[in-house]
Amino acid sequence: MAGPILRTTNLCKDFGPVRVLFDMDFELQPGEIHAVIGENGAGKSTLVKILSGYHQPTEGQVLLRDRPVKFQSTKDAEDAGICMIHQEFNLANDLTVEENIFLGKERRRGLFLDKRYMKEHSREVLASLETDVSPNARVKNLSVSQKQMVEIAKAVSRNADVLIMDEPTAVLTRSEINVLFRLIRSLQAKGVSVIYISHKLDEVKELADTVTVLRDGYKVATQPIGELTEDMMATMMVGREMKDMFPDKDLEPKPDTVLDVRGVTSPGYAVDCSFHLKRQEILGFAGLVGSGRTELMEAIVGLRQRSSGQIEVNGQTASIHAYRDAISRNIVYLSEDRKGKGLLVEKTMGFNLTLLALKQYVRRLGMIDETAEAVSLRKAIEEFEIRAPSNTAVINTLSGGNQQKVALGKIMEVDPEILILDEPTRGIDVGTKQQIYFFIHELAKQGKSIIVISSELPELIGVCQRIIVMRSGHIVGDVSGAAINEEEIMRYAMGIKGGNNNEQQSAG
Amino acid sequence: QDQVTIGVSIPAATHGWTGGVNYWARVTADRLQEQHPNINIVLLTAGSAGEQANDLEDLVAIHNIDALVILPFESDPLTDPVDFVKQSGVFVTVVDRGLAREGIEDIYVAGDNPAMGRVSGEYMVEALGGEGKIVILRGIPTVIDNQRFDAFMEVVDETDIEVLDWAYAYWNRDDGFEVMQDFLARFPEIDAVWAQDDDIALGVIEAVKQAGREDELFIIPGAGMKEVIARVMEGDRLTPVNVLYPPAMIATAMEVTALVFVSDAPFMGTYIIDSPLITPENAERFYFPDSPF
Amino acid sequence: MSSKAPAETQGASRFTLDFRTLGPFVALALLMILGTMINATFISSANLTNVLTRSAFIGIIAVGATFVISAGGIDLSVGSMAAFISGVMIIAMNHFVNTVGVNWTTVMIGMGLSVALGLAAGLANGLVTTKGRIDSFIVTLGTMGIYRSLVTYLADGGTLSLSFQLRGIYRPVYYGSFLGIPIPLWAFFVVAVIGWIVLNKTRFGRYCLAIGSNADVAAYSAINVDRIRTLTYVVQGLCVAVATIIYVPRLGSASASTGVLWELEAIAAVIIGGTALKGGTSRLWGTVAGAIMLSMIGNILNLTDAISQYLNGAVQGVIIIVAVLVQRSGKGR
Amino acid sequence: MSSKAPAETQGASRFTLDFRTLGPFVALALLMILGTMINATFISSANLTNVLTRSAFIGIIAVGATFVISAGGIDLSVGSMAAFISGVMIIAMNHFVNTVGVNWTTVMIGMGLSVALGLAAGLANGLVTTKGRIDSFIVTLGTMGIYRSLVTYLADGGTLSLSFQLRGIYRPVYYGSFLGIPIPLWAFFVVAVIGWIVLNKTRFGRYCLAIGSNADVAAYSAINVDRIRTLTYVVQGLCVAVATIIYVPRLGSASASTGVLWELEAIAAVIIGGTALKGGTSRLWGTVAGAIMLSMIGNILNLTDAISQYLNGAVQGVIIIVAVLVQRSGKGR
Numbered sequence A: 001m002a003g004p005i006l007r008t009t010n011l012c013k014d015f016g017p018v019r020v021l022f023d024m025d026f027e028l029q030p031g032e033i034h035a036v037i038g039e040n041g042a043g044k045s046t047l048v049k050i051l052s053g054y055h056q057p058t059e060g061q062v063l064l065r066d067r068p069v070k071f072q073s074t075k076d077a078e079d080a081g082i083c084m085i086h087q088e089f090n091l092a093n094d095l096t097v098e099e100n101i102f103l104g105k106e107r108r109r110g111l112f113l114d115k116r117y118m119k120e121h122s123r124e125v126l127a128s129l130e131t132d133v134s135p136n137a138r139v140k141n142l143s144v145s146q147k148q149m150v151e152i153a154k155a156v157s158r159n160a161d162v163l164i165m166d167e168p169t170a171v172l173t174r175s176e177i178n179v180l181f182r183l184i185r186s187l188q189a190k191g192v193s194v195i196y197i198s199h200k201l202d203e204v205k206e207l208a209d210t211v212t213v214l215r216d217g218y219k220v221a222t223q224p225i226g227e228l229t230e231d232m233m234a235t236m237m238v239g240r241e242m243k244d245m246f247p248d249k250d251l252e253p254k255p256d257t258v259l260d261v262r263g264v265t266s267p268g269y270a271v272d273c274s275f276h277l278k279r280q281e282i283l284g285f286a287g288l289v290g291s292g293r294t295e296l297m298e299a300i301v302g303l304r305q306r307s308s309g310q311i312e313v314n315g316q317t318a319s320i321h322a323y324r325d326a327i328s329r330n331i332v333y334l335s336e337d338r339k340g341k342g343l344l345v346e347k348t349m350g351f352n353l354t355l356l357a358l359k360q361y362v363r364r365l366g367m368i369d370e371t372a373e374a375v376s377l378r379k380a381i382e383e384f385e386i387r388a389p390s391n392t393a394v395i396n397t398l399s400g401g402n403q404q405k406v407a408l409g410k411i412m413e414v415d416p417e418i419l420i421l422d423e424p425t426r427g428i429d430v431g432t433k434q435q436i437y438f439f440i441h442e443l444a445k446q447g448k449s450i451i452v453i454s455s456e457l458p459e460l461i462g463v464c465q466r467i468i469v470m471r472s473g474h475i476v477g478d479v480s481g482a483a484i485n486e487e488e489i490m491r492y493a494m495g496i497k498g499g500n501n502n503e504q505q506s507a508g
Numbered sequence B: 001q002d003q004v005t006i007g008v009s010i011p012a013a014t015h016g017w018t019g020g021v022n023y024w025a026r027v028t029a030d031r032l033q034e035q036h037p038n039i040n041i042v043l044l045t046a047g048s049a050g051e052q053a054n055d056l057e058d059l060v061a062i063h064n065i066d067a068l069v070i071l072p073f074e075s076d077p078l079t080d081p082v083d084f085v086k087q088s089g090v091f092v093t094v095v096d097r098g099l100a101r102e103g104i105e106d107i108y109v110a111g112d113n114p115a116m117g118r119v120s121g122e123y124m125v126e127a128l129g130g131e132g133k134i135v136i137l138r139g140i141p142t143v144i145d146n147q148r149f150d151a152f153m154e155v156v157d158e159t160d161i162e163v164l165d166w167a168y169a170y171w172n173r174d175d176g177f178e179v180m181q182d183f184l185a186r187f188p189e190i191d192a193v194w195a196q197d198d199d200i201a202l203g204v205i206e207a208v209k210q211a212g213r214e215d216e217l218f219i220i221p222g223a224g225m226k227e228v229i230a231r232v233m234e235g236d237r238l239t240p241v242n243v244l245y246p247p248a249m250i251a252t253a254m255e256v257t258a259l260v261f262v263s264d265a266p267f268m269g270t271y272i273i274d275s276p277l278i279t280p281e282n283a284e285r286f287y288f289p290d291s292p293f
Numbered sequence C, D: 001m002s003s004k005a006p007a008e009t010q011g012a013s014r015f016t017l018d019f020r021t022l023g024p025f026v027a028l029a030l031l032m033i034l035g036t037m038i039n040a041t042f043i044s045s046a047n048l049t050n051v052l053t054r055s056a057f058i059g060i061i062a063v064g065a066t067f068v069i070s071a072g073g074i075d076l077s078v079g080s081m082a083a084f085i086s087g088v089m090i091i092a093m094n095h096f097v098n099t100v101g102v103n104w105t106t107v108m109i110g111m112g113l114s115v116a117l118g119l120a121a122g123l124a125n126g127l128v129t130t131k132g133r134i135d136s137f138i139v140t141l142g143t144m145g146i147y148r149s150l151v152t153y154l155a156d157g158g159t160l161s162l163s164f165q166l167r168g169i170y171r172p173v174y175y176g177s178f179l180g181i182p183i184p185l186w187a188f189f190v191v192a193v194i195g196w197i198v199l200n201k202t203r204f205g206r207y208c209l210a211i212g213s214n215a216d217v218a219a220y221s222a223i224n225v226d227r228i229r230t231l232t233y234v235v236q237g238l239c240v241a242v243a244t245i246i247y248v249p250r251l252g253s254a255s256a257s258t259g260v261l262w263e264l265e266a267i268a269a270v271i272i273g274g275t276a277l278k279g280g281t282s283r284l285w286g287t288v289a290g291a292i293m294l295s296m297i298g299n300i301l302n303l304t305d306a307i308s309q310y311l312n313g314a315v316q317g318v319i320i321i322v323a324v325l326v327q328r329s330g331k332g333r
Ligand SMILES: Nc1ncnc2c1ncn2[C@@H]1O[C@H](COP(=O)(O)OP(=O)(O)OP(=O)(O)O)[C@@H](O)[C@H]1O
Pocket: A015, A020, A038, A039, A040, A041, A042, A043, A044, A045, A046, A047, A087, A387, A388, A389, A396, A397, A398, A399, A400, A401, A402, A427, A429, D009, D010, D011
């Protein structure tokens, strides 16, 4: 086949009075893996949403195999062979994995659903993703990474000619990413074209054939990957040179323990976990998907049932039964599930920003000081460089990365001493990531203590002084200093090192 | 002659009897307006006591009525609102349910609820020969229902008639059917049923038929629905009699009220509408095939 | 299938799973034990047959309500819709008795008309809800008033009665039996089985759940959300029509008071059965159990005079809440 | 602030924004024009005062319902709760008239009792819903039956009447005026203003909206979801108590039929006003407009005899649907 399979000319998109895409000329060649990168809010998601029928362009054209097309809905695009994995989860929570994978594309035998086929097929697709999610599992009971795998499975099972992936790996660990890449390459071998959006430039370098860079709604460049380095891509994205991704490791934890967790068990998820956190420490939590890190933290801060275990804060036993008990001890938790647990997507930035810390804004007669809220909002927008259509914008209208920034701003409102950040840089561009790393570092410097859960090992290695590794609900490793390197951590995570369960619980 | 506006306020047609009231109010209004060009009648129906109080306000404020004919949804709650209307200089006729305070109304057209219970009771005693087992289906928990029930019990209590149990059937056929089904299942021996209302009775009849116990008992309905009166006329064994409680009393009240304005004769006072026993012999007199009730 | 899934995820014990699905049936069993203790007549086959047969109307309507609710809607108009359809059916049959005669054809015409009206009324509810983008609560509150008024108007405030000659023919549809089981029960059973199959084995059923769970996701999955939603109201209308066909031969009449509060009973049956009011789940057999429970409570209260009649409603309320508590207690949340 | 948000999303023009919030008021204005066209007396101050005063009961109850609904719940028990509270109030006042005497103290005791009962009944609804983890629809359907039965029981099937001596004292609370405006209207206004402030300017109000919008997010924002939810029912109970205090002097009695269907009217007022049934939004002034509209429709139907009384319900239904359509038509979606 000659010529691009999918092409746009002069594509523009307005949301009300705001233009977010300007004269976009984009080309996707058959069988290529085409990465789209750019800062948060650059317009990546908007572009691919137009290509897949979620949005209609304000101006310009989309051409499929050189024929102009006007997708009125995702159905039109899917019928034309274009399928997209949404940046935000697009799954029906009450339905099962299998039901979601086949939603809108059910296979029937006569009048009835061919459940056996669909279940089998779901199982196959999930197996090809090397994930152990059951087709019968209900989506609302899955962890975010499992949900992401279901999203991918859903898209893959549609046998599209053009597969669009909007940050599929934001919540995946390295080994899952490897699986995904193998899958993408095998699809490519079958002639499928892939648009791949990611903020992880190393992945882009590894996977993509071509890169398009967007900035502020404009296309900056389209280049073959060959000559590009990660630094060059970052520079094109951000518009300035990027250096020193991570802050210096010049901080040493203070000797006093601020958080001491002993034998915490959350039935079904985390078993007898013990660890401690010192003042000024940045402690990482690594592990494969489903290792129970999220659940352990939720159990610690009172968001999840705890069947046993003790928690000491600043040397005193703390009875934390509800999240507000944790908050009152200046412990906050940033959820990995931004849309489901982190932010009210139908409410404004301001509403969300102050929700956790609302007590601080209460004045005379229990009235909320809206002026003070507005001040905080402006400060947060400045501090986190949140890019929003307006200060009263609803979360739904922010780009994924900017939503994450609001979520970060929200927990900072309570001025915490201990921060537990679950995937804090999920969906954040390199420039901002760098800011967040320095921000974490700065917080530690101010004497705060931070736990970072991340599926990106380089990130953990870059910012953390010590890293705890979890595997299937158990703490299996604890590395610090020179021992912090990918091989070592992976060995624990995969169970090659650290042996079986109970040995290392009170390590460190 | 001056224009006269008469407001008529009655309960909405939510069950058979009130349906009859609505019918008679409408036909009487049409007839009176035709006969007396200077009379204008405004008819309002209400779904609850509160709504009826609203209607009274509207009749005074908007329609500027000279006379009010009201069949109160309930006596007590409407006493004050009717008093208000009276105090604004309106001629007031109260129908069926007397107000809780005396001396408000100019004319009272009274249905006799205790009489209805008493007549039913007396027939029951007579037909059963003073002994037997009966069940009772009552209407909606209201004062009217209590009056009928108490009067009935007063008669029956003196005899050897045993009331097996009673239950509310909400003046409704479906409830009559279901409650009777359960009574039939529960009591192997029932000699008679006081259904108190024709709608309830029609449900009871179906339940009895279904259980195949038509021969063992009889039913005393009440009010005077045309279907039931037809049965009485035919000499149906299951419903040998009926006890009148005529919805047409609203027509009487409207008529008398209109006469106050078109003739100079004094029509004040109380008009009692009897609750006679309807038997095959006199049934024809109470049969109005055009009425929906 | 829908019943199995959660257990698999939570890796929880089989027991939780079973208890959750069985919840309504456990509650039903407890209620039956209670009934038998209060009065042994309760368990007699005659009484149970009465109770089950009575539950058929609400039950059939509740099957339809399960569709509407699982897709995230609500239909308050079912009771007055039933009254309206009964009324029109009776008028039509009384009319055709003169031209067509006293025979099954006339009854069939009435039945056909009932189905047509049910479908049309459901369609109207559905279209106004989806096209007008109005909350189904408001739309069906409105149509509830409309149908109720229309039947009052048709009956001229009184009662519409089926011609006595026709009743003889039509009667067996309520009072007759087949293989010893009353026809209404057969109808209930067949409607429930079909409902279950449609909800659980067809694309339409799956789409209902998807829409109830998350309408945006459904729309993005190329589902015609408006059409499916509208169809749920049509299914509800059809169920009301079927219920009406069984209802009319029972008393042969319709009036302004026919079907009052049926909507609340039907919705209660659905929710007692374990379907969530917010949509996204469905437990059709739970609905069936819920409907039976509701008519059983009334029956039990009629079998005893231990409790003041005035307090019937209170006992009913307490039992409903306790029944739901019983079935929820198995859940972890 | 919540009222502004959605419009901006759509990046739509200011007009859309305004229209959406103003929707119920536009509908109200249209209704008033209709009323005036039908009968010029409609617009007379005497008539308008009547209508507004009448809307106060439902209006005050609907203010409470706005809290419950915005937090994602529903309360079906308000009508029978009002009846029950009226009944207890009347019994108590009749009792104290003998010991305390025919004076304001007795009336105040009654009022205090009303408030206490309202709070308790609301608390019961809230606790059963949250602690029992039962759908509020079922819980309040149950308590609806319970309160209704209790008042029937207290009234012994008949009517409870306030002693006529006391009525004279208590009467002005409904029939009196202050600065030319009837007391019930003042009460409605004050309750609405307080309700608006609490919903829009306090932490509690914020939390209601957060919970209604997404209860998980609320929990992850350290909000005590169960407590806030429970409190919304308590607020509802308090509003019912206030409405009852105004209701009792109007008719001076309570019976089994007091307050029937008020729950539907209150919920309808809330939804007509623009609050979504699924929670997460609140339009308190919309609720006020909705309540006024509902009583205005009844009034307008009384202005004319062009329409058969039997069809009142149909006209009412149509107007409700059209009113909501009118206000929704401004929306993009
Ligand atoms: N529905 C909407 N209404 C108004 N503005 C919107 C809407 N959706 C997106 N935007 C705006 O469009 C711009 C581009 O958003 P987009 O989601 O395309 O960014 P992105 O490149 O995908 O960013 P990220 O990396 O953070 O996901 C942002 O400024 C965003 O706020």
